[in-house]
Amino acid sequence: MSSTISIFDTTLRDGTQGEGISLSADDKLKIALKLDALGVHYIEGGNPGSNGKDIEFFQRVKAFNLSAKLTAFGSTRRKNSIAEQDASLLRIVESGVPAATLVGKAWDFHVHTALQTTLEENLAMIHDSFAFLKMKGMEAMYDAEHFFDGYKHNPDYALAALRKAAEAGADWLVLCDTNGGTLPGEIREIVGRVRAELDTPIGIHTHNDCELAVANTLAAVEAGARQVQGTINGYGERCGNANLCSIIPNLQLKMNYSCLPEEQLGTLTSTARYVSEIANVHMPVGQAYVGNAAFAHKGGIHVSAIMKDAKTYEHVQPELVGNKQRILVSELAGQSNIISKAAELGLDINNNNEKTKEIMNRIKELEHQGYQFEGADASMELLLREAFGEFKPIFQVESFKIHVERTQAGMISEAIVKLNVDGQQVHTAAEGNGPVNALDNALRKSLVQFFPQIDSIHLSDYKVRVIDEKDATAAKVRVLVESTGLDNSWSTVGVSGNVIEASWEALIDSFRYALMNMVKLEISGNEKSERIGLSNH
Incomplete structure (x- = not known):
């Protein structure tokens, strides 16, 4: 030099x-x-x-x-x-x-x-x-x-x-x-x-x-x-x-x-x-060199090219500055995006796989409904793993109920959640400083007795976006949740005409993603892996 x-x-x-x-x-x-x-x-x-x-x-x-x-x-x-x-x-x-x-x-x-x-x-x-x-x-x-x-x-x-x-x-x-x-x-x-x-x-x-x-x-x-x-x-x-x-x-x-x-x-x-x-200042995702999107690729033609040689759409190797290449999957995605993302996750697929086309159509349908997966990698991974039989939900939601009451002490929110965890029904209630916080607490309370490491996970960011403002209070909303724990952070998404339901979707994905990774780290052996829906690959 x-x-x-x-x-x-x-x-x-x-x-x-x-x-x-x-x-x-x-x-x-x-x-x-x-x-x-x-x-x-x-x-x-x-x-x-x-x-x-x-x-x-x-x-x-x-x-x-x-x-x-x-x-x-x-x-x-x-x-x-x-x-x-x-x-x-x-x-x-x-x-x-x-x-x-x-x-x-x-x-x-x-x-x-x-x-x-x-x-x-x-x-x-x-x-x-x-x-x-x-x-x-x-x-x-x-x-x-x-x-x-x-x-x-x-x-x-x-x-x-x-x-x-x-x-x-x-x-x-x-x-x-x-x-x-x-x-x-x-x-x-x-x-x-x-x-x-x-x-x-x-x-x-x-x-x-x-x-x-x-x-x-x-x-x-x-x-x-x-x-x-x-x-x-x-x-x-x-x-x-x-x-x-x-x-x-x-x-x-x-x-x-x-x-x-x-x-x-x-x-x-x-x-x-x-x-x-x-x-305590969020970095712009598009910040040069170090931003989360600095080496992110979304267009199908771009992804197809970088799979052949990253220099086609990257001015430097992202690893030189400690960043990494990201493939975004969205309604603009082609098969190359799905194949690249799946390969990153270790899934065995190819260009001629009908499952790839099914997933691509499913993603486009979901994004038409208001979902966005480019900022919710954890939800995307769950979607891909489930589609390829690599993951089955570790718990099932049977029902949840929210009760909000105004008292002299102020607003009180209580959530009641019924889950099925590995065949065992769990029924818990918890209060919070709002409906979403109450749901988070109740869900955590239900799962921690089976998975103590849940205690180390916390919600680090919560964003609500109105998808179509012209519908006013009847508009759909998209909720993006960022969670932190297990020496990692991940984002999940939910969409609904009801902000509580959208938040619940994002919370459920967040906990399922965390549990999936806990299980991958802690449980070995084919019998246990099959029981929770993870195959060894």
């Missing part, structure tokens, strides 16, 4: 400025360890003096021997003051981190309007602050705030700000597109001019207000930047920061730069999804 690009992750600082994102000190520690395992070079932990969570984080992270350089964030000294007495700079030094990033103005408009000081004083603030950090033996990075806007307005002053940081010993000059309004061609041209003027290594920090943060970062690297700043999943203020989950594989797989060791690049998808879970 060609030269190395230093990856600077600011998820724990800039990423937390995104709307709806709030990380505790525990959350930040978990993410820091995950980022360190990914192999990024710098982890910006926040401002060690700005709030209690950041102070706690910097104290606790010392117990971990991170390979990445932990970096503190702050700003240049206050105007008309002394760097050695600046509280923010002192807290950075006291935090004990090996590196620091200081933000300082590079746009004369901001110096006059935001700082309300002179251009000369701002340059002195930059110089004094970096000289102080270098005197303390720290690696120091200058985040030149609004650099590109400043350069377009007054290039001489923007360059003067960089020179002052460099004169004071700054190790990196990071050019920031703070408002996210610069275009890739401008980025490439301006970074090239800076490289021609200065010898200090250049970094790039872009925002996504024009949906160009990744493109702008790549343009800067082409022009000579050697440090890239960004966040996991592009979290950040307004429209977000540059997304490292796209930047890293683009640089390494497409542009031949070295960013991460190959085996660690293979953990990129799991890292992105882990961070989204901790941040």
Whole structure:
């Protein structure tokens, strides 16, 4: 590969400025360890003096021997003051981190309007602050705030700000597109001019207000930047920061730069999804490289082609970034989709199998009724296994009843469920904070006496979608349930004109899928497998 690009992750600082994102000190520690395992070079932990969570984080992270350089964030000294007495700079030094990033103005408009000081004083603030950090033996990075806007307005002053940081010993000059309004061609041209003027290594920090943060970062690297700043999943203020989950594989797989060791690049998808879970922000399914649909194929012609050679419709091997190919089965599916999906499950079918045609017609009929299986892989697997005689339901539902009552204490929901489990009738009742929760509790209560591991399964997401809004309250609804447990997660679907019945369908599929996998893991021997409807294959 060609030269190395230093990856600077600011998820724990800039990423937390995104709307709806709030990380505790525990959350930040978990993410820091995950980022360190990914192999990024710098982890910006926040401002060690700005709030209690950041102070706690910097104290606790010392117990971990991170390979990445932990970096503190702050700003240049206050105007008309002394760097050695600046509280923010002192807290950075006291935090004990090996590196620091200081933000300082590079746009004369901001110096006059935001700082309300002179251009000369701002340059002195930059110089004094970096000289102080270098005197303390720290690696120091200058985040030149609004650099590109400043350069377009007054290039001489923007360059003067960089020179002052460099004169004071700054190790990196990071050019920031703070408002996210610069275009890739401008980025490439301006970074090239800076490289021609200065010898200090250049970094790039872009925002996504024009949906160009990744493109702008790549343009800067082409022009000579050697440090890239960004966040996991592009979290950040307004429209977000540059997304490292796209930047890293683009640089390494497409542009031949070295960013991460190959085996660690293979953990990129799991890292992105882990961070989204901790941040409690759902990832877009179509997110490049790491999204659930990034390598998903639905059209029959596409699937037929990738079965011959995946390169026909995949720009890289999904395994390189830790993702995987997915074949979606829907009303658009051809036989190739069914064959590929069945092969993935170990089912023995072929192009001429009449059963394949039957299943395809059945799926199209169900999707016409409102079902969607591309987001409900568990329901699809049950459907395929049952059609090929690989699965028989472990329990049968005889009936269920819901009772909802309003009392002085509020609304109370009770569910009564009758099941037949391996020939034994089970009759249970349970309350919940709503009808669906009551059904979930009653079903769980019925099954846990036979399958104790049911206790480890919980419903992690529940979505209701009206299929045909013009029918108003008589419309059909589609319910998608996501469940978690057994070191896995899976999704199931139900459809009905009654939201409780649709929810019940999705819940039943969820438990049947879980039990099927429990049995496959725990029960061996032909006799037991035949009893619960699983053949060995």
